[in-house]
Amino acid sequence: MKDIDLNQRVEEIELALSTLFESPKAPAISGYDDGRTFFIQASWVIESLGDTTLDSRCVLTLHFSESQIQRYAQMDTAQRILVRERLCQMVRDRLPLGGTKPPLQGDCAEDLHVEDRLLDVDDPL
Numbered sequence: 432m433k434d435i436d437l438n439q440r441v442e443e444i445e446l447a448l449s450t451l452f453e454s455p456k457a458p459a460i461s462g463y464d465d466g467r468t469f470f471i472q473a474s475w476v477i478e479s480l481g482d483t484t485l486d487s488r489c490v491l492t493l494h495f496s497e498s499q500i501q502r503y504a505q506m507d508t509a510q511r512i513l514v515r516e517r518l519c520q521m522v523r524d525r526l527p528l529g530g531t532k533p534p535l536q537g538d539c540a541e542d543l544h545v546e547d548r549l550l551d552v553d554d555p556l
Contacts, residue, residue, distance in 0.1 A: 440504040447515040448473050455479040469495040489539040510552040
């Protein structure tokens with residue numbers, strides 16, 4: 432698969448994740464590939480005090496294996512939508528979204544390792 436296609440597929444995941452976080456400021460989403468693991472990180476403000484340096488933020492880092500990202504990129508549109516919906520549900524189930532303040536005075540960080548079964552989709556009939 433061409434790199435541009437892979438980048439577009441990763442952007443699909445990033446865009447889906449960006450809609451999950453209620454935040455007084457736009458969430459920041461970025462990706463990084465270290466060759467073995469592909470990371471997608473989302474950061475969002477849970478409490479803004481006007482000055483950006485005083486904002487309380489949460490950070491979510493998703494860990495995908497290189498083979499998982501390649502597998503996702505090769506799926507058809509319907510399969511990719513299903514995987515993104517599952518991924519978003521996994522994040523909702525795991526994180527206190529919707530403005531809930533986490534412990535530690537507003538600071539939070541979470542690592543989620545994506546399991547292969549998230550990518551198990553039935554072939555279209």
